[in-house]
Amino acid sequence: MNNLTTQTEIKNTVVELIRADITEQNVDAIVNAANAHLAGGGGVDGAIHRRGGTSIMQETREKYPNGCPTGSAVATKAGNLPAKYVFHAVGPRWNNGTNGEPEKLHSAYKTCLELAVKHQCKSIAFPSISTGVYGYPIDQAAKIAIQTVIDFLNNKETETKFTLQLVRFCLFSENDLNVYADILQSQTKQS
Numbered sequence: 001m002n003n004l005t006t007q008t009e010i011k012n013t014v015v016e017l018i019r020a021d022i023t024e025q026n027v028d029a030i031v032n033a034a035n036a037h038l039a040g041g042g043g044v045d046g047a048i049h050r051r052g053g054t055s056i057m058q059e060t061r062e063k064y065p066n067g068c069p070t071g072s073a074v075a076t077k078a079g080n081l082p083a084k085y086v087f088h089a090v091g092p093r094w095n096n097g098t099n100g101e102p103e104k105l106h107s108a109y110k111t112c113l114e115l116a117v118k119h120q121c122k123s124i125a126f127p128s129i130s131t132g133v134y135g136y137p138i139d140q141a142a143k144i145a146i147q148t149v150i151d152f153l154n155n156k157e158t159e160t161k162f163t164l165q166l167v168r169f170c171l172f173s174e175n176d177l178n179v180y181a182d183i184l185q186s187q188t189k190q191s
């Protein structure tokens, strides 16, 4: 499982979609789909803590004892994972879509992109935040995920500080990959 399907370039940064396990990604930062207590869980969160080891949870407890608000993200090192950092992003739980879910999802992705620049990352890999346990409909979530990345890359300000060369989405199922691929294609045509 590691099928590269779509790759495009926005202002010299590659945006790509693959079907893959995010814990295996050899990138500077991987993003965790965490909860506001940073308490660990199933899905991506479980996989990251299992493979990354206990140092990740120790660091979140020490640095972020109050957790992380929904729509934001915090950084730790990545323990035994190939990445250097884990950005623990808290996406919204789906609740009809009328409770600020789109804004919170957008803000979770944007905060991770800002953290990537702050930590001088060249590459970052995202899972599909909120579309598992949190029940966000995949097509709506994918539109927000991809548009947030496109806008961030198009609006980047100082070239010298901007290190990001690769933004990768690691999708876990073929269906998710196909949904993201259709949306990436249509949104890059428009922009």
Ligand code: APR
Pocket: 020, 021, 022, 023, 033, 034, 035, 039, 040, 041, 042, 043, 044, 045, 046, 047, 091, 127, 128, 129, 130, 131, 132, 133, 134, 135, 136, 170, 171, 172, 173, 176
């Ligand atoms: N690599 C990439 N994607 C994965 C992996 C993995 N190893 N494991 C699961 N996924 C996919 C899921 O299939 C889903 O499409 O990640 C997507 C997000 O699902 P969740 O991990 O359930 O995340 P989310 O919906 O944001 O729910 C967060 O779940 O595990 C708890 O502590 C977490 O409470 C938080 C909630």
